[in-house]
Amino acid sequence: MNTYDTVVLLLGDSGKDSWSRSEILDILSSELRIEKKDANSRFTNAEKRSDFFEKISDTPAKYKFTRSGKSHYDTIKRLYAANDGFRNNLRLFLDMDFGPKCYWDDLQNLQSELLVVDYLHLQEGMPEVAENLLKSPGETLESLNKALASLAIIAGIDFAPKISIINAGDVLQIEEIKTKHLGRFLHVEGRVVVQTMPKSKLILGAYQCLRCDRVMTIPQYAYGVRTEPFECENEICTRRGPFRLLDPPDSEFIDYQDIVIVAMKGEVTIKIHLTESLCQPPWIRDAKVIRVCGTMLKVDTISKQGTKMNSFDWVIEANSIVMAEDTNTEPPSEDEIRLFQEWAKNPDELRRMIVDSIAPNVHGLRPCKDACSLSLFSDWHWKDDPRSIVERSSIHVCLFGDPGTAKSMIAKDVVYLAPKGKWGQIINMSRGGLTTVALQENGEWHIRSGFFSQGDQGITGLVSCQASISNK
Numbered sequence: 001m002n003t004y005d006t007v008v009l010l011l012g013d014s015g016k017d018s019w020s021r022s023e024i025l026d027i028l029s030s031e032l033r034i035e036k037k038d039a040n041s042r043f044t045n046a047e048k049r050s051d052f053f054e055k056i057s058d059t060p061a062k063y064k065f066t067r068s069g070k071s072h073y074d075t076i077k078r079l080y081a082a083n084d085g086f087r088n089n090l091r092l093f094l095d096m097d098f099g100p101k102c103y104w105d106d107l108q109n110l111q112s113e114l115l116v117v118d119y120l121h122l123q124e125g126m127p128e129v130a131e132n133l134l135k136s137p138g139e140t141l142e143s144l145n146k147a148l149a150s151l152a153i154i155a156g157i158d159f160a161p162k163i164s165i166i167n168a169g170d171v172l173q174i175e176e177i178k179t180k181h182l183g184r185f186l187h188v189e190g191r192v193v194v195q196t197m198p199k200s201k202l203i204l205g206a207y208q209c210l211r212c213d214r215v216m217t218i219p220q221y222a223y224g225v226r227t228e229p230f231e232c233e234n235e236i237c238t239r240r241g242p243f244r245l246l247d248p249p250d251s252e253f254i255d256y257q258d259i260v261i262v263a264m265k266g267e268v269t270i271k272i273h274l275t276e277s278l279c280q281p282p283w284i285r286d287a288k289v290i291r292v293c294g295t296m297l298k299v300d301t302i303s304k305q306g307t308k309m310n311s312f313d314w315v316i317e318a319n320s321i322v323m324a325e326d327t328n329t330e331p332p333s334e335d336e337i338r339l340f341q342e343w344a345k346n347p348d349e350l351r352r353m354i355v356d357s358i359a360p361n362v363h364g365l366r367p368c369k370d371a372c373s374l375s376l377f378s379d380w381h382w383k384d385d386p387r388s389i390v391e392r393s394s395i396h397v398c399l400f401g402d403p404g405t406a407k408s409m410i411a412k413d414v415v416y417l418a419p420k421g422k423w424g425q426i427i428n429m430s431r432g433g434l435t436t437v438a439l440q441e442n443g444e445w446h447i448r449s450g451f452f453s454q455g456d457q458g459i460t461g462l463v464s465c466q467a468s469i470s471n472k
């Protein structure tokens with residue numbers, strides 16, 4: 001497909017046999033919502049570089065389809081006829097105005113291969129599709145993408161974009177995911193704790209029989225092992241191999257990456273499968289909170305003996321990823337700001353209030369609470385260095401003392417009070433568990449984010465440091 005198709009399609013759809021130059025510019029500029037000057041250059045290109053048009057008179061300039069132009073129009077038309085109603089609905093939806101947002105404009109200026117669509121808008125513009133998406137995401141996304149691909153030609157972009165839906169319904173917490181969600185389109189939130197490197201995955205394998213050179217294409221499963229031909233499909237050969245996997249463009253590969261996100265409350269995790277432009281280098285999402293919309297699927301679990309088990313792991317095939325706010329605070333209201341200013345007039349009293357608010361159930365230990373309260377005010381960005389190094393003002397506090405003297409209770413409460421905090425024990429943890437570490441498991445490398453990256457810009461509280469230090 002190339003962009004001349006747009007011109008052929010639009011002129012053919014006008015229902016006329018021939019067009020004057022000004023009619024052509026009218027049709028192209030109104031349908032594509034572009035300037036007449038651009039319409040002119042688009043038609044000139046199509047006329048010069050293809051054999052689809054012929055000039056039938058000079059003054060005024062008039063054009064009609066050549067024989068190959070006419071048959072090309074019929075081909076394009078046939079390709080999209082099956083999908084026509086749906087495509088028209090999508091076109092109407094893309095044309096709708098949602099405040100300053102209009103998806104048709106987005107499509108025409110698309111830089112990446114994803115057209116990001118807000119689910120709330122989809123609910124408003126195509127309510128039935130929005131409802132179907134949640135129940136049978138596979139089919140719905142496929143028909144949306146097919147229709148979008150044909151509209152992309154009209155919009156004048158020369159690749160097939162995909163629809164990426166954000167904000168699909170209420171956010172489901174990871175610990176709430178159950179078997180009943182299998183096959184559904186979900187909207188989940190969590191912190192990225194493990195990431196693999198982006199890799200290639202085979203989706204359509206072209207296998208060549210090494211005895212007779214016949215090439216067979218075998219569609220591949222989304223997960224699990226590679227599928228090879230059972231036997232050569234050449235009737236005089238029919239040997240069972242050997243076969244050679246051909247490189248692109250015969251075989252088709254896509255980018256993929258796996259990440260694991262952990263529930264906001266901790267501990268419970270789920271695997272997310274990313275493809276194409278959703279894949280990113282690991283440092284971009286390390287320990288960040290993300291919201292993922294995608295389809296929940298099951299994948300085989302393989303026992304140590306290599307047999308398939310009767311139980312299945314869950315994986316979410318991501319359709320969109322959005323970075324989410326990491327802290328649970330909102331900016332102060334005007335009333336609160338006035339209150340803060342009032343408090344600021346009496347610093348000693350303010351300090352007493354802050355210290356009192358830390359672990360109020362623990363009596364005494366005021367110097368200890370006082371020290372811990374300082375860490376609540378650390379890690380400000382005083383200024384950004386021109387070399388883009390952040391100058392920080394960290395206040396670290398180390399509590400030591402006899403067991404059972406409420407050290408943990410005070411430290412835990414400080415982590416709880418902070419807008420962002422991470423609390424953990426470092427018993428049996430390597431030093432890598434504190435920072436971010438690259439690990440190799442079953443021959444595959446992945447990045448695991450540690451306590452400090454998860455508590456970045458917030459407070460990290462750790463107990464039993466000495467257990468870790470004395471072990472190493």
Ligand SMILES: [Zn+2]
Pocket residue numbers: 209210211212213214232233234237238239
């Ligand atoms: Zn063969």
